[in-house]
Amino acid sequence: MTKVLVLHSVSLVRSALAALLRSEGNFEVTTTGWRTTPRRAEFLRPDVAVVDLDCPGAAAALADGGRAARVVFDPSTPLLVLAASGAPGSLRRAFQAEALGYVDKNGSPRRLVRAVRKVAAGERFIDASLASAFMEADPVPLSPRELSVLARAAEGDSVAEIARALHLASGTVRNYMAAVTRKTGARNRIDAIRISRRAGWV
Structure with missing residues (x-):
């Protein structure tokens, strides 16, 4: 079985x-x-x-x-x-x-x-x-850790919730989100999530 x-x-x-x-x-x-x-x-x-x-x-x-x-x-x-x-x-x-x-x-x-x-x-x-x-499938421009932070942000988690879940400092989470925004060419966090979802990364 x-x-x-x-x-x-x-x-x-x-x-x-x-x-x-x-x-x-x-x-x-x-x-x-x-x-x-x-x-x-x-x-x-x-x-x-x-x-x-x-x-x-x-x-x-x-x-x-x-x-x-x-x-x-x-x-x-x-x-x-x-x-x-x-x-x-x-x-x-x-x-x-x-x-x-x-x-x-x-x-x-x-x-x-x-x-x-x-x-x-x-x-x-x-x-x-x-x-x-x-x-x-194009190469994903984000690092594994950036993707893990972005995936949780896409599910609606706050910075504090992401930090707790991934055992990171809140400032580190913000730094990762800033890197994600820069690498995706997004205007802000919401735009980064939209772009990444469209590409199938999260």
Whole structure:
């Protein structure tokens, strides 16, 4: 029995994905939101973790090269990401976080099932429709730490909240945000978030 942990911020989507996988018979599926993931992952020790790149929480977990994701999951847990071909920047983040599987969210349900089986067996899976998006992904001009700060800012965290979460001084967080604004050519923090979201970096 393959143990699968499905992460999504929307309960209805989590349930639908779980129902799809369970209908295939040999998957033991557990679902969770990002806040409860560490406890669930520690208890379940999944064979595969399925993560939607568009979910709040995914950007923050993958922004620093996947170090936060590796706190959430055991480093040996293979990641399978659900992605859209129109967001090459998020695919690059997932690749840097060493995700093993990449499934196009606009593809068929059978592709997800096949991908879970392959990733659980330790094999790489990349939807053909995502291959061109990988090639189109421009290098991200921000450092992993700048991305982690920006990802949390994009979720609405204050400077103080970001500082606590990342174990930084508030002044350091402001310095990172100033660097992000400069590197993206943005006018301010809001503009930097908009530009980075459009590029798929957060």
